[in-house]
Amino acid sequence: xxxxxxxxxxxxxxxxxxxxxxxxxxxxxxxxxxxxxxxxxxxxxxxxxxxxxxxxxxxxxxxxxxxxxxxxxxxxxxxxxxxxxxxxxxxxxxxxxxxxxxxxxxxxxxxxxxxxxxxxxxxxxxxxxxxxxxxxxxxxxxxxxxxxxxxxxxxxxxxxxxxxxxxxxxxxxxxxxxxxxxxxx
Numbered sequence: 001x002x003x004x005x006x007x008x009x010x011x012x013x014x015x016x017x018x019x020x021x022x023x024x025x026x027x028x029x030x031x032x033x034x035x036x037x038x039x040x041x042x043x044x045x046x047x048x049x050x051x052x053x054x055x056x057x058x059x060x061x062x063x064x065x066x067x068x069x070x071x072x073x074x075x076x077x078x079x080x081x082x083x084x085x086x087x088x089x090x091x092x093x094x095x096x097x098x099x100x101x102x103x104x105x106x107x108x109x110x111x112x113x114x115x116x117x118x119x120x121x122x123x124x125x126x127x128x129x130x131x132x133x134x135x136x137x138x139x140x141x142x143x144x145x146x147x148x149x150x151x152x153x154x155x156x157x158x159x160x161x162x163x164x165x166x167x168x169x170x171x172x173x174x175x176x177x178x179x180x181x182x183x184x185x
Contacts, residue, residue, distance in 0.1 A: 011040045019129055021137025028073060029066045031134045033126040035059075036081075047085050056081040062094065062126050066134055068142055070102040077123055090120050102131045103159075135159055157181060 015037050022030040037058040045051050059081035065074035075098060077091035096113040100106070110127050113119075139159055146156070158178045160167045167173060170184035 013040070014038050017126065017129065019126075019133040021133050023137075023141065024065075027068075029068075029134065029138050031064045031066065031130045031137065033062045033130050033133075035062075035122055035126055037122075045083055047083060057083055058122055060120070060123055060126075062123055062130065064097070064130055064134065066102065066138065068138065070134060070138065072097045072100050072102070074098060079120075079123075087120065090118075091123070093119060094123060097127075102134050106131055 015035070017033065017035050019031065019033045022032070024030055035058060036056045038054055038056050039051070040053055042050060042052045045057075051057060059079070061076075061078040061080070063074075063076040064072055065076075067073055075094045077094040079088040079091055082088055093114065097109070100109045100113075107128060110124060114124050114127075143156075158167075158174075158181065161174065161178065161181055162169050165171075169181060175182045175184060
């Protein structure tokens with residue numbers, strides 16, 4: 001159900017974020033994000049001159065290459081539209097995430113490597129969303145592989161357990177879909 005009818009208004013700013021997950025032929029995974037900010041009016045920018053309505057103020061791309069264990073193996077960042085001279089210079093620093101594993105401590109690792117002046121606010125904001133996309137892309141394939149290969153006969157703790165309200169270990173979804181890990185009555 002959509003939101004209720006809004007008051008009369010005019011659009012000023014739109015941020016769009018798109019994330020896609022890919023399985024690569026070499027056994028790795030790519031998680032890509034694109035972020036775009038546009039204004040619905042023209043404005044002057046000291047670095048770029050006049051920016052027309054609908055032309056991106058920010059247009060940025062980020063790719064994480066991961067292995068099956070959600071370990072970052074490579075990172076690529078690209079900034080096609082930025083508001084200030086020097087913004088793009090920080091893109092290469094996102095390679096500081098190589099060797100970090102998505103999971104417990106992911107946000108802490110991001111902050112310690114790319115927080116404040118060590119990163120770009122906009123690229124850094126994409127990383128938690130990309131982690132969720134990585135889990136949603138990779139884990140179903142890995143779990144299916146394990147079932148088919150029957151290599152792992154023990155039941156693995158579902159990665160989404162206690163990650164949100166719907167996956168609380170004492171809740172009805174865990175009772176239904178992961179009963180071995182249900183902690184309710």
